[in-house]
Amino acid sequence: MNLAADIQQRLLQASLAARAHSHSPYSRYAVGAAILDEQGRIHMGANIENAAYPQGWCAEATALGAMVMAGGRQVRAVLVSGPGPDIITPCGGCRQKLREFAGPELLIIAADPGGIRQHWTLAELLPYSFGPDHLKF
Ligand SMILES: O=c1ccn([C@H]2C[C@H](O)[C@@H](CO)O2)c(=O)[nH]1
Ligand SMILES: [Zn+2]
Numbered sequence: 001m002n003l004a005a006d007i008q009q010r011l012l013q014a015s016l017a018a019r020a021h022s023h024s025p026y027s028r029y030a031v032g033a034a035i036l037d038e039q040g041r042i043h044m045g046a047n048i049e050n051a052a053y054p055q056g057w058c059a060e061a062t063a064l065g066a067m068v069m070a071g072g073r074q075v076r077a078v079l080v081s082g083p084g085p086d087i088i089t090p091c092g093g094c095r096q097k098l099r100e101f102a103g104p105e106l107l108i109i110a111a112d113p114g115g116i117r118q119h120w121t122l123a124e125l126l127p128y129s130f131g132p133d134h135l136k137f
Contacts (some may be wrong), residue, residue, distance in 0.1 A: 001119040003036075003077050003107055009078035011036060012111050018044035018059065019081050025049065026056075031057035031088065032081045037072035060094040064101065075102040077109065084112030095126040104129065 011034040019032025024047055031047040044072055045062025060080060067075070082088030087110050092099070098106060104123035111117055122129070 001107060006117060007036065007077075008079070008109065010034075010042060011077065011109065011114060012081070014044050014116040014136050015079045015081040015111060015125045015133075016113060018046045018063070020046075022046040022059070026051075030083060033063040034079045035060075035072075036069050036077040037067050037076050038074035038076060039072065040072065041072065042081070043067040043070060043072065048073045058091060060090055061097060064097055065106045066127065067101070067125065073101060074105060077107040079109040079111055079116075081111040081113070084114060086119075088112070089118045089120075092126075095122065098122060099126060099129050099131050103131075 014034035015032040019030050020031035020032060024030050026049050027098045034044045041068040043063050045059045045066055048062060049056035061105045080088055080090055089110060104121060106122035107117055107120060108120045109124060
């Protein structure tokens with residue numbers, strides 16, 4: 001995995017700070033996400049649940065929205081933090097949402113308050129993915 005250690009630490013701190021804003025009174029599973037965009041900026045998000053359960057959304061979705069509204073269009077890396085001890089992995093829907101703004105080489109990092117736990121590429125988590133290029137037929 002080739003993302004500088006200091007940038008990974010910045011993503012970790014941003015993700016944990018975002019996680020503190022989680023609105024997750026139903027699952028009590030607070031999640032934070034930090035996205036590194038093509039301009040080297042970091043965008044943050046937390047999961048936001050809803051009393052009408054299906055209307056809640058994931059931390060990755062919040063962070064993607066923040067990135068797009070700031071003008072970012074490429075995700076270079078994403079760090080997702082959960083409560084631990086089990087390693088968090090982005091849900092299937094978020095893997096696809098990330099695919100819109102990144103290719104198979106996207107670095108996905110999992111963490112918890114104890115630190116970074118795991119690295120994957122998007123290709124590992126979403127093989128044979130459907131992406132924007134499929135619509136250039
Ligand atoms: O990668 C993940 C996995 C789960 N959740 C949220 C959705 C829900 O609010 C809670 C429990 O599933 O965690 C995320 O935000 N990101
Ligand atoms: Zn998700």
